[in-house]
Amino acid sequence: MEEKTWVRMVTAQTPTNIAVIKYWGKRDETLILPVNDSISVTLDPAHLCTTTTVAVSPSFDQDRMWLNGKEFSLSGGRYQNCLREIRARACDVQDEEKGIKIAKKDWEKLNVHVASYNNFPTAAGLASSAAGFACLVFALAKLMNAKEDNSELSAIARQGSGSACRSLFGGFVKWNMGKAEDGSDSLAVQLVDEKHWDELVIIIAVVSSRQKETSSTTGMRDSVETSLLLEHRAKEVVPKRTKQMEEAIKNRDFGSFAQLACADSNQFHAVCLDTCPPIFYMNDTSHRIISCVEKWNRSEESPQVAYTFDAGPNAVLIARNRKAATQLLQKLLFCFPPNSDADLNSYVIGDKSILKDAGIEDMKDVEALSPPPEIKNAERSKGEVSYFICTKPGRGPVLLSDESQALLHPETGLPK
Numbered sequence: 027m028e029e030k031t032w033v034r035m036v037t038a039q040t041p042t043n044i045a046v047i048k049y050w051g052k053r054d055e056t057l058i059l060p061v062n063d064s065i066s067v068t069l070d071p072a073h074l075c076t077t078t079t080v081a082v083s084p085s086f087d088q089d090r091m092w093l094n095g096k097e098f099s100l101s102g103g104r105y106q107n108c109l110r111e112i113r114a115r116a117c118d119v120q121d122e123e124k125g126i127k128i129a130k131k132d133w134e135k136l137n138v139h140v141a142s143y144n145n146f147p148t149a150a151g152l153a154s155s156a157a158g159f160a161c162l163v164f165a166l167a168k169l170m171n172a173k174e175d176n177s178e179l180s181a182i183a184r185q186g187s188g189s190a191c192r193s194l195f196g197g198f199v200k201w202n203m204g205k206a207e208d209g210s211d212s213l214a215v216q217l218v219d220e221k222h223w224d225e226l227v228i229i230i231a232v233v234s235s236r237q238k239e240t241s242s243t244t245g246m247r248d249s250v251e252t253s254l255l256l257e258h259r260a261k262e263v264v265p266k267r268t269k270q271m272e273e274a275i276k277n278r279d280f281g282s283f284a285q286l287a288c289a290d291s292n293q294f295h296a297v298c299l300d301t302c303p304p305i306f307y308m309n310d311t312s313h314r315i316i317s318c319v320e321k322w323n324r325s326e327e328s329p330q331v332a333y334t335f336d337a338g339p340n341a342v343l344i345a346r347n348r349k350a351a352t353q354l355l356q357k358l359l360f361c362f363p364p365n366s367d368a369d370l371n372s373y374v375i376g377d378k379s380i381l382k383d384a385g386i387e388d389m390k391d392v393e394a395l396s397p398p399p400e401i402k403n404a405e406r407s408k409g410e411v412s413y414f415i416c417t418k419p420g421r422g423p424v425l426l427s428d429e430s431q432a433l434l435h436p437e438t439g440l441p442k
């Protein structure tokens with residue numbers, strides 16, 4: 027290794043994902059091995075993603091990380107596991123232009139700096155940990171010239187947070203639970219890429235709430251210990267449902283897709299209720315959103331929208347196409363208008379063209395919306411939803427080669 031001080035950096039961008047067949051329950055807590063397969067859709071990184079820059083330099087005296095601009099400890103077991111696993115796979119690196127030569131054996135002695143930024147709220151029930159760990163592992167693998175493919179990297183990201191393994195791919199992704207005790211076959215594979223079913227539109231209702239009381243990690247541990255329904259779900263329900271979901275996705279069969287996704291979300295929340303002590307992730311607003319979607323779907327010949335809820339009250343609504351998404355947004359804005367002083371521009375974010383298609387330009391248009399005909403005496407409740415994000419299925423991780431997008435300074439390796 028040359029003694030001259032240098033900094034080598036890599037920047038990556040990784041999407042978040044939402045499960046349509048849920049992961050809930052581990053059979054191994056340390057390796058993060060699940061009790062069932064799960065399937066997710068990757069969300070468009072333009073609206074929800076993590077950007078992470080990782081750097082290495084002989085001048086760094088310890089591993090350090092900054093998350094959203096603030097120093098953040100890497101001492102947690104999950105970060106340590108990811109770092110150890112990637113270091114074990116590091117290879118020789120040679121950058122002639124910068125005069126950098128790192129031999130495989132040197133990686134054990136070199137420290138890294140990590141700076142990460144989420145373009146959406148962290149720890150707000152929008153799966154920042156999934157995008158975050160996937161991005162960390164992907165970026166470190168590229169920095170250290172690890173030769174593993176994205177599926178193999180997903181088995182490392184999984185050790186940061188289970189759901190993170192599914193963020194290594196775009197489109198629809200399956201996490202195979204695997205059988206091996208060492209977790210080597212518990213990894214993510216891409217079912218179809220984001221172009222396969224590009225008609226789908228996703229609207230996320232970020233529901234106003236306090237910080238959740240039970241983290242996913244604790245919640246699923248309690249469910250494994252106490253819920254008989256979870257045992258039945260993992261053994262009898264998910265294996266069949268996963269196959270049916272794969273078929274529905276392959277055939278772009280929205281009717282089956284919606285039925286399976288809604289049923290699986292509802293069963294996951296039923297497992298939470300079946301847990302001792304019971305866990306309540308959804309709130310009254312979540313239930314009202316379910317009711318709106320169910321009534322609309324029943325009033326049509328075939329389902330227009332699927333809903334799914336993770337470990338929190340936010341609704342992820344997947345519309346069969348743009349027309350359905352436009353109608354959905356109109357119904358949602360009727361039932362859940364913003365507070366009177368709110369600005370529409372910050373109430374509906376992401377792909378605003380859907381708002382335009384819905385003919386809504388300002389608050390007057392929201393006030394003038396007609397009640398959804400399928401809901402009797404539809405009420406309007408202001409302020410129950412904090413904001414909506416309009417997005418779509420998206421691509422997997424990418425490297426950002428433009429140095430101006432790096433979050434660390436190319437000479438010091440400290441946050442810009």
Ligand SMILES: Nc1ncnc2c1ncn2[C@@H]1O[C@H](COP(=O)(O)OP(=O)(O)OP(=O)(O)O)[C@@H](O)[C@H]1O
Nearest residue numbers: 076142143148149150151152153154155156158159
């Ligand atoms: N960009 C990131 N890089 C590395 N780790 C991150 C990143 N963003 C979030 N995390 C980790 O994830 C934690 C937040 O995870 P948590 O499960 O509480 O929330 P969430 O993933 O945003 O929401 P949810 O799991 O309810 O969907 C953070 O405290 C941090 O440890």
Ligand SMILES: C[C@@](O)(CCOP(=O)(O)OP(=O)(O)O)CC(=O)O
Nearest residue numbers: 045048049187188189242243336337
């Ligand atoms: C409800 C879920 O979002 C649970 C996600 O759990 P996490 O992946 O956050 O849990 P850990 O593996 O303990 O980090 C369902 C899902 O994403 O499949």
